[in-house]
Amino acid sequence: MSEHVNLTHLQRLEAEAIHIMREVVAEAEKPVMLYSVGKDSAVMLHLARKAFYPSPPPFPLLHVDTTWKFQAMYELRNEMAERSGMELLVYQNPEAKERGINPFDHGALHTDMWKTEGLKQALDLYGFDAAFGGARRDEEKSRAKERVFSFRTASHGWDPKNQRPELWNLYNARKKKGESIRVFPISNWTELDVWQYIHLEDIPIVPLYFSEKRPTVERDGMLLMVDDERFPLAEGEEPVMRSIRFRTLGCYPLTGAVESEAATLPEVIQETLLTTTSERQGRAIDKDEGGAGMEKKKQEGYF
Amino acid sequence: MADTATNDPVYKTDALIAEDIDTYLSTHQHKTMLRFITCGSVDDGKSTLIGRLLYDSKMIFEDQLAALENDSKRVGTQGQEIDFALLVDGLAAEREQGITIDVAYRFFNTEKRKFIVADCPGHEQYTRNMITGASTADLAVILVDARKGVLVQTRRHSYLCNLIGIKNIVLAVNKMDLVDYSEEVFDKIVADYSEFAKSIGIESFTAMPISGFKGDNITKAPSANTPWYKGPSLVDHLETVEVRSAEDQDKPFRMPVQWVNRPNLDFRGFSGLIATGGVKPGDAVRVLPSGKTSTVKSVVTFDGELDEAVAGQSVTLTLDDEIDCSRGNVLSVADNPPEVSDQFEASIVWLADEDLIVGRNYWLKLGTQTVSAAVQEPKYKVDVNTMEHLAAKTLSLNEIGVAELFTDKSIVFEAYQQNRALGGFILIDKITNQTVAAGMLNFSLRRAQNVHWQPTDITRADHAAMKNQKPRVLWFTGLSGSGKSTIANEVEKRLALMNRHTFLLDGDNVRHGLNKDLGFTEADRIENIRRVGEVAKLMTDAGLIVLTAFISPFRAERQMVRDMLAEDEFIEIFVDTPLEVAEERDVKGLYKKARSGQLKNFTGIDSPYEAPESPEIRVNTVEMTPEEAAEHIVRAILPLK
Numbered sequence: 001m002s003e004h005v006n007l008t009h010l011q012r013l014e015a016e017a018i019h020i021m022r023e024v025v026a027e028a029e030k031p032v033m034l035y036s037v038g039k040d041s042a043v044m045l046h047l048a049r050k051a052f053y054p055s056p057p058p059f060p061l062l063h064v065d066t067t068w069k070f071q072a073m074y075e076l077r078n079e080m081a082e083r084s085g086m087e088l089l090v091y092q093n094p095e096a097k098e099r100g101i102n103p104f105d106h107g108a109l110h111t112d113m114w115k116t117e118g119l120k121q122a123l124d125l126y127g128f129d130a131a132f133g134g135a136r137r138d139e140e141k142s143r144a145k146e147r148v149f150s151f152r153t154a155s156h157g158w159d160p161k162n163q164r165p166e167l168w169n170l171y172n173a174r175k176k177k178g179e180s181i182r183v184f185p186i187s188n189w190t191e192l193d194v195w196q197y198i199h200l201e202d203i204p205i206v207p208l209y210f211s212e213k214r215p216t217v218e219r220d221g222m223l224l225m226v227d228d229e230r231f232p233l234a235e236g237e238e239p240v241m242r243s244i245r246f247r248t249l250g251c252y253p254l255t256g257a258v259e260s261e262a263a264t265l266p267e268v269i270q271e272t273l274l275t276t277t278s279e280r281q282g283r284a285i286d287k288d289e290g291g292a293g294m295e296k297k298k299q300e301g302y303f
Numbered sequence: 304m305a306d307t308a309t310n311d312p313v314y315k316t317d318a319l320i321a322e323d324i325d326t327y328l329s330t331h332q333h334k335t336m337l338r339f340i341t342c343g344s345v346d347d348g349k350s351t352l353i354g355r356l357l358y359d360s361k362m363i364f365e366d367q368l369a370a371l372e373n374d375s376k377r378v379g380t381q382g383q384e385i386d387f388a389l390l391v392d393g394l395a396a397e398r399e400q401g402i403t404i405d406v407a408y409r410f411f412n413t414e415k416r417k418f419i420v421a422d423c424p425g426h427e428q429y430t431r432n433m434i435t436g437a438s439t440a441d442l443a444v445i446l447v448d449a450r451k452g453v454l455v456q457t458r459r460h461s462y463l464c465n466l467i468g469i470k471n472i473v474l475a476v477n478k479m480d481l482v483d484y485s486e487e488v489f490d491k492i493v494a495d496y497s498e499f500a501k502s503i504g505i506e507s508f509t510a511m512p513i514s515g516f517k518g519d520n521i522t523k524a525p526s527a528n529t530p531w532y533k534g535p536s537l538v539d540h541l542e543t544v545e546v547r548s549a550e551d552q553d554k555p556f557r558m559p560v561q562w563v564n565r566p567n568l569d570f571r572g573f574s575g576l577i578a579t580g581g582v583k584p585g586d587a588v589r590v591l592p593s594g595k596t597s598t599v600k601s602v603v604t605f606d607g608e609l610d611e612a613v614a615g616q617s618v619t620l621t622l623d624d625e626i627d628c629s630r631g632n633v634l635s636v637a638d639n640p641p642e643v644s645d646q647f648e649a650s651i652v653w654l655a656d657e658d659l660i661v662g663r664n665y666w667l668k669l670g671t672q673t674v675s676a677a678v679q680e681p682k683y684k685v686d687v688n689t690m691e692h693l694a695a696k697t698l699s700l701n702e703i704g705v706a707e708l709f710t711d712k713s714i715v716f717e718a719y720q721q722n723r724a725l726g727g728f729i730l731i732d733k734i735t736n737q738t739v740a741a742g743m744l745n746f747s748l749r750r751a752q753n754v755h756w757q758p759t760d761i762t763r764a765d766h767a768a769m770k771n772q773k774p775r776v777l778w779f780t781g782l783s784g785s786g787k788s789t790i791a792n793e794v795e796k797r798l799a800l801m802n803r804h805t806f807l808l809d810g811d812n813v814r815h816g817l818n819k820d821l822g823f824t825e826a827d828r829i830e831n832i833r834r835v836g837e838v839a840k841l842m843t844d845a846g847l848i849v850l851t852a853f854i855s856p857f858r859a860e861r862q863m864v865r866d867m868l869a870e871d872e873f874i875e876i877f878v879d880t881p882l883e884v885a886e887e888r889d890v891k892g893l894y895k896k897a898r899s900g901q902l903k904n905f906t907g908i909d910s911p912y913e914a915p916e917s918p919e920i921r922v923n924t925v926e927m928t929p930e931e932a933a934e935h936i937v938r939a940i941l942p943l944k
Contacts, residue, residue, distance in 0.1 A: 004549045004552050004553075005552065005581075005611075005613045006335055006549075007335070007548060007613075007615050007616070008332060008333055008334060008335060008336075009334050009335060009336035009416070009417040010332065011615075011616070012336050012548070012615055013336070014617070015576060015615055015616050015617040016617075018576075018617035019561070019576040019617050022561040022562045022574055022575075022617070023561060023671075025562060026561055026562050026630050026671070049605060050604070050605035050606075051574075051617070052562075052564065052574075053603070053604065053605040053619070054564070054566050054570060054572075054603070055564055055565070055566040056566075137408045137409075137410070138409075138410050141407075144407045144408055144409065145405045145406065145407050145408075160405070161405075163405065164737060164738045165431050165432070165434070165435045165654045165729075165738050165741065166435055166738075167434065167435055167438040167439075167727065167729055167738075167741045168438045168439065168723060168724070168727045169439075169576070169724075170668050170669075170727065170728070170729045172668070172729060172731055172736070172738045174666070174731055174736040175736055176736065187408070188408065188410075188419055190410045190412075190417075192331070192412070193417070196328060196331060196332060199328065200332065266324045266325055266328060267324070269324060269328065270320055270321070270324040270327075273320045273327075274320055274321060
């Protein structure tokens, strides 16, 4: 061939993610896709549909639910599961449920019980040996160093100093019974890549990413949205309608909104590019434990 | 920022983003991607350079910058200045020790390209991390401190980059600000490096004088401080250098099959990532290793069928005929297929704390093929600091050597120099599942090509039928003095009375003849078992029931013999005797010798015994007499046909 086809960066990233997903399906016994309903999950799900077309993706979706997600997220979750033809598994940690663990009263324990413990319990319950996650290396410092195939001990621990070397596109999926791997097919995507891909491929995302007038309160410098009646208002506190949107979606009482007028995807991307703060800045989780918050959480089994 | 950058950041067009986001997006959409690594000695300023690239391309946000300023004052190494290294050293241990341990991947964009940078650690003990980062890179930036010139580490990293096949090398002479931007200093370093590069086979490289800290020649060249420099800025060069995927498209079509896509009876597609070349409907293709040919019917994707697909794309191909093809096979252009072989010469980089065990079977993964492979004694290892070839019995962590390698099944391959996807492999320990080595196939050994299997008219089934029995290997394993030989002998007597054709291979006896050249080192013990396995296999071909009595202490080697035989022909019998009991018996007086230090590498004393995890049969010689144990075994293997 004399003429070269110039593959764009998104085409190369897409091909890489598809290759990774097919390797997992070929080598793992029981894979699952962790689906958090955020934009990264949306892209990952879309890539899975591409990877196995015309077959539906040969694994279920798992939503580790905290019961504190935004209502709009639950709606999109159910719709997307139906559209992809995949089984949707929803898991809620029964102990957290029983003890009424919530982000207002329990702080860090909320994330630990619902998400970290909930995820471990769900993986053990179903016996999944490989779990796809939508984490990206540009999100956070310890993630920048994590492998695409990230090995976890039988107790779900991550040992950052003893990661398996990962060469070329040869992934080592071997493990003993009880051990598992977390696989991150969009490791090499940036926030801008994700947005651009959503735009190009017209991938449905939660409307909360777009600006709209929503009831909010301001606390500790964070704008929180009052998504339902469970939100405890302090004395004299009144929700204020503000034009806001979210750059990242977690549990609604833990996710800070930004004031914004960006109501379309190009406007959102424009705002993302011109912004001066990083994406996870709105998340309380990264601020725990000094600089090593995420690394520590991951060692304990957080996704 | 307290900084005297001579160049304004130029590679992000804020104006266009603000004024016309749609145009910006369509430009960005058509960008290509370049993956590169930065390497060099410990204090050559790699992390600072990456920090600079991120900062200048505005990939550092205000909150990160605030945290960075804070950290710089607390633990930074640049006084009151910003320590960019803290941006990229992500692990807690790295920030504490001020060194880079693992590869960090960073991302930035310019107007023309998206970049993925692997920041690789400089210390020799992290060679394996560097190799990891280099394996996916199109280009390497090798940093040299202008004050220090070409160092041992510069040579090592250049050698590794060349070994892994990186064609584009940039020699970045850094910290030019600390040598008064001297052209003379720069020229001297380039001349030194040039001589060295030629000696290891690097044909060309691009040299540039920079200061990562001050910003000279990073985005714009020449900087005011280096008017004598005539080449491009680092960013200009990164934006325009040709990426490897273009070169891959010129090679013949190859696609390792990852997965067979069968949603229903009417559709059967072969999914994979095209490694080299391109493919169109109507193309004649060949399936390797079978060699069967067919024609491409369609190139299927979620976005519709394609007229053509090229290297770097993940696709699903359908063929005109229903030919046999599955994961591990390679689809190739019909008239120029890759080779198939089971014996190779390979360059191997050892990545594990435990040394290579010569002769042991490891999993070898190459493309989508996984087979058992044994590495022979290295021909030599390379002193990565002097490039000298040294004699070697094994390979240890971070060592690089050349050795022959045998696989248990033929694999489809090409020399690494021609095709990374079909020449690069990893070795995986069968017990720990760790990735222990990375390797590159250089060529297949002639003898593999010239030795063929001779088909015989009287088959192994005929041999077995004549003896009216099902051939099997009864593999007795256990500590010395556990009673293996005694029990095996009892079992054979019983089988003889039942008119069965048997043969007992005894550990001690075999070492008088077939294996008298072997000692008791780990490697020799593995070879001992391999030969016994091969002999036992020949005997089963002849229709015999083979009994073997060997300590065979390692799980990996028992598994190796199991893998040589048909599915249910290997019966592992664990003669389970506690060490105290075997030592108490000490029939041959060997435990006493071992305890007194006269006998080295004695199993159970100073060499491990790895007990079977799920043997077919277990006999407990504390509770059973040898006769009872033999009865138990014979009953367990009935019927014999």
